[in-house]
Amino acid sequence: MSTAARRSNVLFLMTDQHRVDTLGAYGNSQVPTPALDRLARTGTRFDRWYTPTAICTPARASLLTGQAPFRHRVLANAERNVGYIEDLPEEAFTFPQALTEAGYRCGLMGKWHAGSRRGPADFGFEGIHHPGWHNPVDHPDYLAWLAERGLPPYRISDQVRGTLPNGGPGNLLAARLQQPVEATFERYLADRTIELLRRYADGALNRDEPFFVGLHFFGPHLPYILPDAYFDLIDPAGVELPRSCMETFTDKPTVQRNYSAHWTFDTMPSEVSRKLIAAYWGYVAMIDAEIARVLAALDELGLTEDTAVFFTSDHGEFTGAHRLHDKGPAMYEDIYRTAGIVRLPGAPAGMVRDEFVSLLDCTATILDLAGLDPGDAVDSRSLLDLVHGRDESPWAPDLVAEFHGHHFPYPQRMLREERYKLVVDPSAVNELYDLDRDPDELHNLYSLPEYAAVRRRMMRRLYRLLRERGDNFHHWMTSMYEVGGVDHDPTLSGLDEDTYAVVSGSAQR
Structure with missing residues (x-):
């Protein structure tokens, strides 16, 4: 209404x-x-x-x-x-x-x-x-x-x-x-x-x-x-x-x-x-x-x-x-x-x-x-x-965006939250930016060990959001990254029940 x-x-x-x-x-x-x-x-x-x-x-x-x-x-x-x-x-x-x-x-x-x-x-x-x-x-x-x-x-x-x-x-x-x-x-x-x-x-x-x-x-x-x-x-x-x-x-x-x-x-x-x-x-x-x-x-x-x-x-x-x-x-x-x-x-x-x-x-x-x-x-x-200034219903603390190519196919997904941004591209280099310290996004932190916890948390969050939306980009992520518990067959074959584990919070492999 x-x-x-x-x-x-x-x-x-x-x-x-x-x-x-x-x-x-x-x-x-x-x-x-x-x-x-x-x-x-x-x-x-x-x-x-x-x-x-x-x-x-x-x-x-x-x-x-x-x-x-x-x-x-x-x-x-x-x-x-x-x-x-x-x-x-x-x-x-x-x-x-x-x-x-x-x-x-x-x-x-x-x-x-x-x-x-x-x-x-x-x-x-x-x-x-x-x-x-x-x-x-x-x-x-x-x-x-x-x-x-x-x-x-x-x-x-x-x-x-x-x-x-x-x-x-x-x-x-x-x-x-x-x-x-x-x-x-x-x-x-x-x-x-x-x-x-x-x-x-x-x-x-x-x-x-x-x-x-x-x-x-x-x-x-x-x-x-x-x-x-x-x-x-x-x-x-x-x-x-x-x-x-x-x-x-x-x-x-x-x-x-x-x-x-x-x-x-x-x-x-x-x-x-x-x-x-x-x-x-x-x-x-x-x-x-x-x-x-x-x-x-x-x-x-x-x-x-x-x-x-x-x-x-x-x-x-x-x-x-x-x-x-x-x-x-x-x-x-x-x-x-x-x-x-x-x-x-x-x-x-x-x-x-x-x-x-x-x-x-x-x-x-x-x-x-x-x-x-x-x-x-x-x-x-x-x-x-x-x-109208009504704040009864909370809004999500983050936002997902996507890219599919310009001049050529090039799939990417982005998770933007309060401080950090994660960009995932399984065909190339993933990116992680601390927008508080680096608002110009010059320094990719993705591979730095001190950001492993941030990277893991955001990757799991992005994976869950894409799964909920029905965005099949998550299939790329399942085999490439630690995405947490996987409650579906990522091979889409339905033939091998051991290809996934329904274990909340665990890595897939």
Whole structure:
């Protein structure tokens, strides 16, 4: 049964590949983010908000379904897919379909990237389908919008890229956009979202027609392509490189060093790395300005008091941390911890929560706000009690995340608790970090004997959690690590009763 007093409208603001430490509300004094800072002051800021996986498509499929990636099985972006399914099955539960059946109007503007064959309309969303992973600047609707306003088309200069190991040019990382701010794809998305809010306002205010509106920006995902006002907003001379630029990859999985070479970090001088971070921060500021326009429209239309507002991202971004860019096969806080801000009608303002919560939990929360049973969002839990300051039900002291590959298959699982993080990869080197002493995750403690007790406890805990969830990654762990008592046949043969021992707390072998 829902804890919400009435069905609420929902405005869901989402960015892509957005570091939590770029917002003033999370401690950055160099990036102007007044709109999101105000949203945090008037709502609830979550300080331990994580993505279930740091890849766009599976994270977005998890938001739609309230299911962890291993369960919905959309495990990679189509652009780098090596054989995983690319779309949710038609029978999959999704929250927009549930909302539509309950009388909500659902609209989505901006990045979809939750599948290849099925678009937003297939899930009950009105709006314009914007496919792909980056701003689709050749989209017919964007071109028509530019033409109506007499604005110039997309054109770039001053490209920033490194050099690949084979001597070829690296991926484009940033560029100067030869358009005014008024012509940016971000301005276009905000305009179209405001139009959608205007269409929905009368039904929400005067009839029983609540709405869900999603505004999903493609940025600040790289490449950071910005007009002069934001490309030059932040002085690179005042930018400090992240401490994890000192990464040596000692006792780390080899793939991290290879990924660093792929993203060409070492081929660019430090002043270029500072410029890249400055441009990234400028991108964040530009998006914040567009969010301000959308929130102002919500006020103007008289919708604010009856509308829940969410802000989050699908995952983070490296921007040079650990000598990396983009995201990928490394479960660092840079890409797994993201911003999470929720403002609900009637809830206290200025709250800060430190429970471990997830992008997954948005699904159950949206359903709860609509007065719907969130039970079908099986890996999701409603945040309403936390946002309203009710602490009757305890939250788990830890959080599990997963990774299945980007550019290539590479399975990993992560257990994040108060102080420590364990990352398990049976094909390579496991990782253990003490985040109190080493917040930059530079020192892998996994093999050190003095951390044997921590390693053993966390490995057993992760194994139990994966078993409870039904995540078959635990089969890798059964033969490789001390996981405690095993009460099943890990060979799956059913032929040899001596292959396992039902002894609580004992090692398997």
